[in-house]
Amino acid sequence: MPSGTIISFKNFRKEYKDLTAVKGLDLDIKKGEFFGLLGPNGAGKTTTISALVGLVKLTSGSITVKGHDSVKDYKKVHALIGLAPQEENLDFWFLNVREILVYHAGYFGIPQKEAGKKADDLLKMMDLWEKRSSKVMELSGGMKRRLLLARAMMHGPEIIVMDEPTAGADVELRRKLWKYIKLLNREGKTIILTTHYLEEAETLCDRVAIMNKGEIVAMGTPEELKENTKIKGMAAGKGRLEDVYMNLIREEES
Amino acid sequence: MLSTGFYTLLKREVVRYMKSPWMTIVPPLINAVLYMIIFGVAVGPRLGDVNGFGYIQFMLAGLVMMTAIINAYNNPAFSLFQARWHGNIADVLTSPMSYFEILMANVIAGMFRGILTGLLILVPAVALAGMPVASVFWTLFFLLLVCFAFSCLGVITGLWASDWDGANNLLTFVITPLAYLGGVFYSIDMVKGIPLLYQLTLLNPITYMVNGLRYGLLGMSEVDLMFGTALIAIMSIGLFAVCLRLFSTGWNLKK
Numbered sequence: 481m482p483s484g485t486i487i488s489f490k491n492f493r494k495e496y497k498d499l500t501a502v503k504g505l506d507l508d509i510k511k512g513e514f515f516g517l518l519g520p521n522g523a524g525k526t527t528t529i530s531a532l533v534g535l536v537k538l539t540s541g542s543i544t545v546k547g548h549d550s551v552k553d554y555k556k557v558h559a560l561i562g563l564a565p566q567e568e569n570l571d572f573w574f575l576n577v578r579e580i581l582v583y584h585a586g587y588f589g590i591p592q593k594e595a596g597k598k599a600d601d602l603l604k605m606m607d608l609w610e611k612r613s614s615k616v617m618e619l620s621g622g623m624k625r626r627l628l629l630a631r632a633m634m635h636g637p638e639i640i641v642m643d644e645p646t647a648g649a650d651v652e653l654r655r656k657l658w659k660y661i662k663l664l665n666r667e668g669k670t671i672i673l674t675t676h677y678l679e680e681a682e683t684l685c686d687r688v689a690i691m692n693k694g695e696i697v698a699m700g701t702p703e704e705l706k707e708n709t710k711i712k713g714m715a716a717g718k719g720r721l722e723d724v725y726m727n728l729i730r731e732e733e734s
Numbered sequence: 735m736l737s738t739g740f741y742t743l744l745k746r747e748v749v750r751y752m753k754s755p756w757m758t759i760v761p762p763l764i765n766a767v768l769y770m771i772i773f774g775v776a777v778g779p780r781l782g783d784v785n786g787f788g789y790i791q792f793m794l795a796g797l798v799m800m801t802a803i804i805n806a807y808n809n810p811a812f813s814l815f816q817a818r819w820h821g822n823i824a825d826v827l828t829s830p831m832s833y834f835e836i837l838m839a840n841v842i843a844g845m846f847r848g849i850l851t852g853l854l855i856l857v858p859a860v861a862l863a864g865m866p867v868a869s870v871f872w873t874l875f876f877l878l879l880v881c882f883a884f885s886c887l888g889v890i891t892g893l894w895a896s897d898w899d900g901a902n903n904l905l906t907f908v909i910t911p912l913a914y915l916g917g918v919f920y921s922i923d924m925v926k927g928i929p930l931l932y933q934l935t936l937l938n939p940i941t942y943m944v945n946g947l948r949y950g951l952l953g954m955s956e957v958d959l960m961f962g963t964a965l966i967a968i969m970s971i972g973l974f975a976v977c978l979r980l981f982s983t984g985w986n987l988k989k
Binding site for chain 1: 737738739741742743745746749750753754816817820821822824825826827828829830831832984988989
């Protein structure tokens with residue numbers, strides 16, 4: 481059960497040269513919560529999670545994780561978070577699948593022997609054991625996605641951030657990934673998920689925020705959003721999350 | 735106190751070039767052997783002694799330094815650029831390692847590659863061809879200091895480059911010409927009659943680096959050794975300070 485705030489965005493703003501990607505975001509995420517960030521391309525989702533993990537500089541505002549400031553105490557914050565990014569940014573130049581995991585754990589301070597054991601466990605859990613000595617180039621798209629997820633879990637983080645983890649995955653793989661992600665959440669991990677698949681958010685998330693043009697335009701449990709959003713021609717609570725989403729984005733654009 | 739993360743990244747950077755020696759370690763050695771055959775064996779004997787040493791011995795000191803410089807530079811320049819270009823730099827940037835540790839792992843790995851390639855030329859020359867070593871201390875001192883400076887320069891290039899050409903340009907258009915005009919193949923005495931080349935050689939910082947190593951190996955110095963040492967030290971400190979600043983501000987690392 482989600483309890484207590486673990487991540488807090490306070491008036492977080494991110495400006496690029498000629499674009500404001502996030503316009504003063506205020507958001508609290510609870511420990512153990514499965515939180516979904518939805519929105520169209522360019523809504524500010526990836527900027528928000530990139531700022532959380534330290535890949536984007538904050539223009540103003542603050543982000544705290546377990547009370548640690550993401551800029552001043554970045555080392556403590558980084559140790560708490562595992563990132564499965566949208567891009568397949570695996571260290572493919574000369575490392576094999578198992579080595580990618582072991583090196584990653586090393587960056588997080590885990591000794592090699594312990595990292596090796598953890599890598600073996602995760603490779604088995606993610607059905608990648610047979611590919612442990614393969615190079616990334618030899619993996620299918622789905623295997624790469626699972627490897628990204630395994631990498632994010634290597635240092636046993638309390639929070640796992642997933643940026644469109646099922647993008648481009650077929651239905652079978654998507655279901656498989658859902659299974660792994662749900663398992664992590666059941667183990668008490670806080671999950672932040674960005675996705676374009678609204679069915680995914682509806683199935684997995686305790687709470688979702690819909691972002692558009694750098695702002696949160698709606699937030700709540702999928703049921704609350706369905707209940708509280710008036711959709712033309714539908715009784716309250718009868719629509720799907722997709723209908724709510726389309727309605728909100730259209731409203732914003734009109 | 736450096737962390738497990740630092741040692742892991744250092745290992746990664748060293749393993750990167752040790753796993754592909756045909757691309758990283760062997761080519762500079764082939765180049766060095768070719769230079770020795772052409773200039774040392776074919777051309778050198780016609781030049782006679784240079785400051786009391788055989789031309790091949792004189793040139794070899796320069797060749798060791800040039801090889802060390804290029805390799806110390808290449809490693810962080812290309813490794814960091816590759817990691818930025820592909821995105822796997824995020825693996826390191828999202829870890830609890832400090833920026834100082836990330837920087838030092840890259841710099842030390844570059845230094846190690848520079849020193850390794852330099853020694854792979856020097857050690858056989860000492861063992862098999864009777865190359866003298868006047869002072870082990872000064873030989874290692876200059877190799878270490880110069881490799882440190884050029885590894886820092888490589889880090890700056892790795893952060894600055896926005897494409898593969900950019901990563902290569904500084905080496906092709908600045909470092910390599912400076913190395914050739916830094917007294918690797920000629921003594922300062924030889925170019926006294928060519929004022930432009932003489933002035934360029936004296937203005938070139940690589941001249942003082944090559945001279946430093948020649949002092950360590952042959953015990954001879956053509957320029958003021960203390961001035962040269964101070965120049966290289968100031969250059970190293972300056973480049974390191976720039977690297978620290980760039981890393982701590984996340985220049986071209988964070989959006």
